[in-house]
Amino acid sequence: MHTYNKLCKYIAETYYLSSIGSILSWDSSVVMPKKSGVERAEQTSILTELIHNKLSSSELGDLIAAAKEEDLNQIEKTNLELIEKNYNHTKAISTELASEFSRATSLCELAWRQARHENNFPEFAKYFDKVLKLQREIAHIKAEKFGTSPYDALLDSYDPYRKSSTIDQVFSNLLQFLPQFIDEVIEHQKVHNNHIALTGSYSKDKQKQLGIICMEHFGFNFDAGRLDESMHPFCGGTPSDVRITTRYDEKDFISSLMGIVHETGHAIYQQNLPKEYITQPVGAAAGMTIHESQSLLIEKQLCKNRPFINWISKHIKDQFGNKQEFGADNLHKLINKVSRSFIRVDADEVTYPIHIIIRYNIEKSMIDGNLQINDIPQAWNDAMEKYLGIRPKNYSDGCLQDIHWPMGAIGYFPSYTLGAVMASQFYHTIKQSVDNLEDKIEQGNFKDLFNWLKDNVHCKGSIYKPDTLLENAIGGPIDIEIFKNYLKQKYLQ
């Protein structure tokens, strides 16, 4: 046990260094002055280099090898396995490459903000060229080392042990189902979704207050976390210091609210991770698909359905006045309006998977080398037209809308849709195992829901692989039919 403990201490140090990176990253998105980006890129790149050196050192290799000889319990064994997995991932890439990639993504992210604002794809491409080149290099080095495809090598960093073959299966099933289903839903809503639109002006302060009411009821711990504002909603920080953001549109309080409840789903997962392993990989979240399943369960399964809407309707009236459009029935229709739209983060839950599938196909081709940067806009627009029937008129509403590629997060997108599928499965099981769940929700009592998530998902950290975690919690594997049935029942009945 002696070496294992030394190993854990070593890993804890890298955890704290990474957690510094998380705070810097929050800072960059929320408070950093605009001319400080170049310095921030240097800071991040040096930090990345340090962490990379520590996580690929021969000292770590020796500790891992020696710890393997020791008598460990199951959790310790899993932790050791995860440490080694991460060690292999890190060691595959040279420190120079990791640091160069960090600097390139920092600068590309800055350029992207400007380029998106100015609808300037060629300017973005100048910076993205380097990011993609390095990302491909990383993917190919890892692929060779791990005996996987280059894309799967990247995927593994976001959704551990996931193979694109599973994603292909899920996505091709969805592609068979969704386009026609979207048609049907839109037709159905022409008759059944007559609602009063929002026309007022909703102050940022009151929108924030509404969000805080939800966060408090869901159990977010404000002594160990924050709510702020940023260009894109995100959940950042560390499990001891969880920082979520949203953005406010004074004409539409639902957008900020949905941002907040989504990120609160991530945040409470973070806050409930097992404290005793917090600095170890076994105490971290079980990858981004499980993470998105938690945020999407809260946003879509909980907050876009009647029991919650019945409850929040009263609070909306408290904030913005007792108006007709804030009635639960109207809100439910408003929130669940399905439409063909350009922006992923504003998309409804029916069309959302299409946005993801388009990105998934494009990013796979980028990594395989079959798609060049200058061909991205056309590939994007063609796919939008083919699967969603609309064609973006500019880059900003098209392939320039997301931060993921500039920040070097190729392999992340599938997590959203796999997460949405799993969310429907989790919620399906919770409804069966919690007495009167939806009555409780309607009364603003979310304890049983979050306790179930805490006990079955959050507290488990990375003790189990994502698919095993799902299986243990709901008694079965990923199942697209539950998701499809949920959509059919909700949108066509």
Place this chain on the structure above:
Amino acid sequence: MHTYNKLCKYIAETYYLSSIGSILSWDSSVVMPKKSGVERAEQTSILTELIHNKLSSSELGDLIAAAKEEDLNQIEKTNLELIEKNYNHTKAISTELASEFSRATSLCELAWRQARHENNFPEFAKYFDKVLKLQREIAHIKAEKFGTSPYDALLDSYDPYRKSSTIDQVFSNLLQFLPQFIDEVIEHQKVHNNHIALTGSYSKDKQKQLGIICMEHFGFNFDAGRLDESMHPFCGGTPSDVRITTRYDEKDFISSLMGIVHETGHAIYQQNLPKEYITQPVGAAAGMTIHESQSLLIEKQLCKNRPFINWISKHIKDQFGNKQEFGADNLHKLINKVSRSFIRVDADEVTYPIHIIIRYNIEKSMIDGNLQINDIPQAWNDAMEKYLGIRPKNYSDGCLQDIHWPMGAIGYFPSYTLGAVMASQFYHTIKQSVDNLEDKIEQGNFKDLFNWLKDNVHCKGSIYKPDTLLENAIGGPIDIEIFKNYLKQKYLQ
């Protein structure tokens, strides 16, 4: 030159690591949730350890030795000398001690916030005990190594090359002058300082707006800096990302304004440091005495005197209405009211040095080992009574008021008063060398003032030792008489 360039690159890396620490420190004081302090202490301590290792490595020692053999220009020589000075300071202390000190001060700072709030000295003492023990250890190790007194060894980190013998001289001169002078001023003001007190309520937003107007007129670059709120005003961040704070009292807009202009003095010094050397010690500010001279010049010499008050009076009326009490004459009296008070940061410029001298004497005794922690409150209160004629009724208004000791910054306090003295000398010279300076100030034109400071102080970085910088700029050494004459002319005429 080959090795010198390698050396600069090496030092630049430590600069970026330290700059990460600056951002974390800002974060701790401005946005960090209260339960994240323990994690932050770990982060800071690991970062400190890394920086300490890099700044005391034999690799650095070898680079320094080799660079000394190269043909360098004067600035490069000075930079090399400063690098070596810092190397010697760092190498004197083991990494374990540096890291332990960092962790102890982080935790003590947290405990202090609570203890000050609860007026609980014994609780504070529990944490400060460790800080002081380690601070003494550090001081004694350095003293032996550098052949100075332990206190001078600490002083050197804040005001390079300063000896306490100089401070003793200045402070004993002030102690002969001030107590009686304060009596006289208070008597004089009984007759000549009849003013209307502030009675209104002044919204935080408008106070902030007023502060921003000053910052903009002074030339603060908001694209490379921020203004926020914290328990104590400070100037943090990095020269590329200068972050100042203030605190708002809704009953007193002058307090937040003076906080802002003081910190803006620091901030503009940072923003004007020589860009080409920004990652090198020769490009850093010339120590905290020069730094305080810049903030105090702005706060006291500029903003507490008539020309500025004539200008700001109009802006105050714009924000808060055209009331009698916002007339320049009344404001001038209000801002320059001298009184015996407990809190240093709220003290007027006449009594302020007394607050500093008391702290200086106590911290010297703490380091020499002549004063134990439990005896601090009595030593403090006795000195306040002796020199200022008032005795604090509780710890929070007494020895618990300042963050410096809990954060391990023993040796910093004298900089405030040496800085105030130098500020009066700089301003005295500027008045002589800028045509119609005070007419320009009255018209809101601060360009000549800040250009003089930029050319003579800010742009010089650490090319000169603090006293040489002063001498070059004003043609003479530190001179207490100019300060005393300033006070006499202002407060007794």
